[in-house]
Amino acid sequence: MSLKAIHVLFIVASTVLALGFSGWGFNNYFSSEGAAADLAYGIGSASAGIGLVVYGCYFLKKLKNISYL
Amino acid sequence: MEIPYTVHPREDTGLYNAKLGIWLFLASEVMLFGALFSSYILLRVGAAPGAWPHGLLNIPIGTLNTLVLITSSVTVVMAWASLKMNQLSRFKIYQSLTVLFALIFVCIKSFEYHDKFTHYEVVLKDGKSMTGHIEGSPMFWNLTKLNANKIASITFTPDAAHGAPDAKSEGTAASSAHGEPTKIATSDILKLECFGPFHNTYLAIYFTLTALHALHVIGGAIVIAYILLTAGRWWKKNPEQLTNRVEVSGLFWHFVDLVWIFLFPVLYLL
Numbered sequence: 206m207s208l209k210a211i212h213v214l215f216i217v218a219s220t221v222l223a224l225g226f227s228g229w230g231f232n233n234y235f236s237s238e239g240a241a242a243d244l245a246y247g248i249g250s251a252s253a254g255i256g257l258v259v260y261g262c263y264f265l266k267k268l269k270n271i272s273y274l
Numbered sequence: 275m276e277i278p279y280t281v282h283p284r285e286d287t288g289l290y291n292a293k294l295g296i297w298l299f300l301a302s303e304v305m306l307f308g309a310l311f312s313s314y315i316l317l318r319v320g321a322a323p324g325a326w327p328h329g330l331l332n333i334p335i336g337t338l339n340t341l342v343l344i345t346s347s348v349t350v351v352m353a354w355a356s357l358k359m360n361q362l363s364r365f366k367i368y369q370s371l372t373v374l375f376a377l378i379f380v381c382i383k384s385f386e387y388h389d390k391f392t393h394y395e396v397v398l399k400d401g402k403s404m405t406g407h408i409e410g411s412p413m414f415w416n417l418t419k420l421n422a423n424k425i426a427s428i429t430f431t432p433d434a435a436h437g438a439p440d441a442k443s444e445g446t447a448a449s450s451a452h453g454e455p456t457k458i459a460t461s462d463i464l465k466l467e468c469f470g471p472f473h474n475t476y477l478a479i480y481f482t483l484t485a486l487h488a489l490h491v492i493g494g495a496i497v498i499a500y501i502l503l504t505a506g507r508w509w510k511k512n513p514e515q516l517t518n519r520v521e522v523s524g525l526f527w528h529f530v531d532l533v534w535i536f537l538f539p540v541l542y543l544l
Contacts, residue, residue: 209351212351257344
């Protein structure tokens with residue numbers, strides 16, 4: 206497995222983390238003890254998740270000639 | 275005798291020596307961190323209901339460190355891609371940025387550790403207990419040290435839960451919002467302990483996991499810096515071997531980053 210393949214795996218894991226963190230933030234915000242910081246976590250990490258998906262597509266396009274092995 | 279497959283991959287495996295070596299090494303690393311993660315999970319599910327501490331760590335700082343490491347994984351792969359495209363100067367920029375991000379990560383982590391070593395729990399002889407900071411932010415103080423240094427009293431600033439405005443509503447970390455400083459006589463103290471690895475089981479496993487991870491970050495940064503400093507010579511001598519070296523160090527760096535991707539939610543959020 207090359208660095209390209211492990212990087213794709215890493216970006217997928219990071220995207221899952223960002224979306225999970227976003228869900229955690231929104232869930233806390235809409236609970237009875239919700240704070241403005243939780244909303245910021247939710248919005249910020251959802252944006253980061255979208256950014257990572259966009260970056261992943263750019264990366265695959267840029268390195269399409271390099272093998273996964 | 276010349277060692278085969280140092281640069282070009284072996285036909286049947288598709289791997290050159292260094293890549294096979296790093297994957298074997300990473301397999302052993304997975305077992306090491308896997309054992310520690312398993313320990314954490316077993317300790318947590320085995321804890322009495324409500325006994326596992328929450329909110330001890332600073333989430334904004336953890337989030338910042340996560341962003342730093344994700345960005346460093348982008349720069350490390352871009353450095354490798356630059357060499358693949360024969361752009362040595364661009365490689366040097368990306369490789370330097372990776373080392374810089376590693377240093378930023380370690381600096382932030384040490385700040386976080388310092389915060390824990392200057393954050394105390396004090397138990398008084400009348401049964402009252404509170405957490406907070408001692409004036410002057412000394413590290414690793416305890417009752418024995420107070421008595422040995424003949425310190426008659428300490429000025430203690432309690433955390434939010436003991437009278438200060440609610441930290442969460444202020445959007446700050448729990449340890450950064452404080453109540454009014456109070457003077458406590460050493461003779462009234464039953465126990466004084468900072469939030470070090472000896473304080474409770476959670477902090478013991480937290481420091482074990484994060485310190486081991488930080489050591490990996492430092493080790494990786496040293497290797498990446500070494501490759502950066504010797505890149506010019508290797509580029510002239512054998513550019514393909516340099517590219518392979520960068521790929522192998524990048525594989526290690528991605529492993530270190532992946533460990534953090536698991537550590538962050540487990541330690542800071544759940």
